[in-house]
Amino acid sequence: MRTIDPSDLDFLLLGLLGGGPRSGYDLRKQIAESPLRVYSDSPGAIYPALRRLARRGWIAEGPPEGPRGRRAFCQTPRGQSAFVSWLRRPVEQTDVMGSGEALLLRFAFMGAVLPRAEIRQFLERFEEATAAYLASVRRHYESRAAALPATGRLALEYGIADFESRVRWARKARKELDEEGPEDRKGGD
Amino acid sequence: MRTIDPSDLDFLLLGLLGGGPRSGYDLRKQIAESPLRVYSDSPGAIYPALRRLARRGWIAEGPPEGPRGRRAFCQTPRGQSAFVSWLRRPVEQTDVMGSGEALLLRFAFMGAVLPRAEIRQFLERFEEATAAYLASVRRHYESRAAALPATGRLALEYGIADFESRVRWARKARKELDEEGPEDRKGGD
DNA sequence: GCCTTCATGTAATGAGTTACATGATTCT
């Protein structure tokens, strides 16, 4: 008997609710407004996800209150702490190998919750793991590229350029966070 | 009653079989060896996909022949033509919005099948659509970045850098294809 | 009164994951 890991969408919804109570419809709109279309805003994804979160006790449904009897969801204390420990999960090699969307989602939410030192640490780990994976893709490229048709080789170069771009981003992000000045506090008030 | 579109994995398998007959296990190994881990090599994904392709009449299963009675699959003529028209599908805006993996998969296979002029055209369309989408993300960034926490803004910048990297890649790939010299032929022999 | 949008859902379908099952073959 194992605990099934919630999906990325589950954590996205949980995180959005960290900004205050919202209805399912509000959440859908908020996701639909995001320019990077990476998570689904379809009702068939959102509402079942909300039910999963509620079953877990991570969110609670308030009474009908809004203009049309819409029921707002909010984080429970257990939900909040589950969300924070999701943010704090160590960055594994396997996390950076695919599209890395889950890591980015976590990063996007960190600013509102975690102290800057932890965010820095996350970026360092992110850069390290991505660079390590990049090196392995490069090795593969060196050994196999000659045997590929031109477009196959170029597709591999696409992947390499992608991971290079991620490494550069991580470095830049770390620098920007460092330069942002120590004046603003972590998440206390 | 509508025809359901085959999955990316279906087309990947179909494309790999374009290189000659292979068993399910061969296909699994070939996918597992790829450095960019984007498609699943799990038997629970591969074997049902092969059955779907066979049901469509796009691949055929040969008689048991190999060392352990393994049965090799091969493309049928209908499968070959379905694969080529998949390669030739126009690049839509929505195709570039997500991770763009399907487009890259198509591109990787083009070299073995399509004439260079069509590959060039694909890259032009890819660049155009990606640049257009990038512009829309930039507009969103300009208007909303100020209201975001630092990590949210940086996550958006990650997306922007990603799409910039894709545009650069497309330009470079087009140039390399052009420079490759006109001596090798398209796909006739 | 009617139509559109708001708001919340359900149903059917289908793909992918993990884990397990099964037999054959090669290694030692």
Add this chain to the structure above:
DNA sequence: AGAATCATGTAACTCATTACATGAAGGC
């Protein structure tokens, strides 16, 4: 002979997608 690995699958489960259903509010 026994173990590992080859090779092909199946079963249970979860999640997402598309499309549809339902009803209430507000504009005209």
